[in-house]
Amino acid sequence: MKGLMQDVPLTLQMLLERAERIYADKHIATKTAQGVRRRSYGEVVGRVARLANVLRDLGIGRGDRVATFAWNSDRHLELYLAAPCMGAVLHTLNPRLHPDQVRWIADHAEDRVVFYDASLEPALAAVGDFKTVRHLVRMNDLDDDSTAALDAAADYETLLEEADGAYPWPRLAEGDAAAMCYTSGTTGHPKGVVYSHRSSVLHAMASLFSDSLGIRERDVCLPIVPQFHANAWGTPYASLMTGANLAMPGRFMADPPSVAALTAAEKVTVSAAVPTVWFGVLQAIRSGQIDAASLQSLERIVCGGSAVPEALMRGYDELGIRIVHAWGMTETSPLGTVATVKSTIAEADVLRTRLTQGLPAPSLTLRLETERGDVAPWDGETMGELQITGPWIADAYYDPDAPDLRGGLDRFTEDEQGRRWLKTGDVAVIDSHGYVKLVDRTKDLVKSGGEWISTLELENLLLAHPKITEAAVIAVPHQKWDERPLACVVRADDGLDRDEVLSYLGEHVAKWQIPDDVVFVDEVPKTSVGKFDKKVLRDRYADYELPT
Numbered sequence: 001m002k003g004l005m006q007d008v009p010l011t012l013q014m015l016l017e018r019a020e021r022i023y024a025d026k027h028i029a030t031k032t033a034q035g036v037r038r039r040s041y042g043e044v045v046g047r048v049a050r051l052a053n054v055l056r057d058l059g060i061g062r063g064d065r066v067a068t069f070a071w072n073s074d075r076h077l078e079l080y081l082a083a084p085c086m087g088a089v090l091h092t093l094n095p096r097l098h099p100d101q102v103r104w105i106a107d108h109a110e111d112r113v114v115f116y117d118a119s120l121e122p123a124l125a126a127v128g129d130f131k132t133v134r135h136l137v138r139m140n141d142l143d144d145d146s147t148a149a150l151d152a153a154a155d156y157e158t159l160l161e162e163a164d165g166a167y168p169w170p171r172l173a174e175g176d177a178a179a180m181c182y183t184s185g186t187t188g189h190p191k192g193v194v195y196s197h198r199s200s201v202l203h204a205m206a207s208l209f210s211d212s213l214g215i216r217e218r219d220v221c222l223p224i225v226p227q228f229h230a231n232a233w234g235t236p237y238a239s240l241m242t243g244a245n246l247a248m249p250g251r252f253m254a255d256p257p258s259v260a261a262l263t264a265a266e267k268v269t270v271s272a273a274v275p276t277v278w279f280g281v282l283q284a285i286r287s288g289q290i291d292a293a294s295l296q297s298l299e300r301i302v303c304g305g306s307a308v309p310e311a312l313m314r315g316y317d318e319l320g321i322r323i324v325h326a327w328g329m330t331e332t333s334p335l336g337t338v339a340t341v342k343s344t345i346a347e348a349d350v351l352r353t354r355l356t357q358g359l360p361a362p363s364l365t366l367r368l369e370t371e372r373g374d375v376a377p378w379d380g381e382t383m384g385e386l387q388i389t390g391p392w393i394a395d396a397y398y399d400p401d402a403p404d405l406r407g408g409l410d411r412f413t414e415d416e417q418g419r420r421w422l423k424t425g426d427v428a429v430i431d432s433h434g435y436v437k438l439v440d441r442t443k444d445l446v447k448s449g450g451e452w453i454s455t456l457e458l459e460n461l462l463l464a465h466p467k468i469t470e471a472a473v474i475a476v477p478h479q480k481w482d483e484r485p486l487a488c489v490v491r492a493d494d495g496l497d498r499d500e501v502l503s504y505l506g507e508h509v510a511k512w513q514i515p516d517d518v519v520f521v522d523e524v525p526k527t528s529v530g531k532f533d534k535k536v537l538r539d540r541y542a543d544y545e546l547p548t
């Protein structure tokens, strides 16, 4: 027997309608050079209709990719709504990547238009020619009277002013693509994750549960995690859905005094960012650069992207601000697990529990696969690769050359019931309560301040150097950045020194991706099958003091 309930497609248009009807008087505030720009959601919805007309006039149709190259702002939020709601696909490009990587990603996604912040114009200019991009639109976040330096770039506000204020939103299917985001691949090129309307709506709903991020109407949410990182962890959509005010840091994203000033001015109650950001804010408080009182309204901080260290959690506990530790991936939209504390956890275990990556969000299912291919018991001891399934978990990566565009299938597996599991590349234990604790990573990557650095890419570059015979790059623990890369190099020529290696790499990768140091070794340790054994190197250099 079939249920007799309405089959309403879950699309982001619901958020637009709700913001207009119910939360028109709530607002989004964006930090600018002049102060704070506030726009009501009612005003935003009107601008979103104009923006949809602009997109249509630029020739954007159903399924076309609309790229952004921008910081967190009200305009970026308008793009978050206009592109998916008109049936196009939002594609957030990461301006921190090397220009060659940005170009590769935009070409792969076949972006048609790029909306960029004026402060990022030099970075965009460095990217050079895109294959499929037909238009550039400049959003003047410098808030001055400067004009575009890039040829033929249109001005965002001028286009909006000239556009019609009404847009006939089309009927969309919930399975339609809404947004794309690329993540660093462990092997080969970055991988494109394609979110659907349905996955985005369900993910936003799940962020509202009080036992997950608990975002509610009374909150003022400050996403410091960039909108180009898994949609700022879904916080903009979640805030709109529940009518929470938003505060956006604009181009002042990782600057502790700006974060503190915006928090105080907007009475921010919940914020989200990687540990490196919170570490910086704590340091700034301790050094007297900012006053702890400016964070008085802040009730909780959603923190993930890398593990929250105990000292960080204790530091904020002392300030009366609760860190909510969460784990996720671009592929998981990203909300995967949240470390809320069950009522059955003994008082003595509360801190330890909050430091785990947490419990799976409702409707997600986890399992651990051991090296032998068995499913590991949840005993808090048996390690295995974390696998995850659920309605906002990727089912494949985007591959324009593959049948049905579904690629990267080796990262997924199917069980006897036909359920698809994402192999996360994270190694974990799960205790009998269901709390996940990450213990290792099979992905050969370095995560520095929330951004990935591909060791494989660095190694390939090193091995192409005529004076190098072997090279392995490993992650070394770092207090501020969580991890930093260290290059272990076997040289063919004794004349090769550290500076030559690093300046050579600097010609090919972004500055922050260059290893902090180089150690010259006699040989790179090998496994029994002759592969580089980085575990041996990681153990050897676990306490390595990187130059400051």
Ligand code: AMP
Residues within 6 Å of the ligand: 183, 230, 303, 304, 305, 306, 307, 308, 325, 326, 327, 328, 329, 330, 331, 334, 357, 424, 425, 426, 438, 441, 447, 450, 452
């Ligand atoms: P990304 O796709 O860039 O968001 O990176 C996802 C990866 O970041 C995960 O697979 C983990 O390796 C790591 N990660 C995310 N959250 C945490 C966390 N809370 N603790 C430890 N590692 C994390």
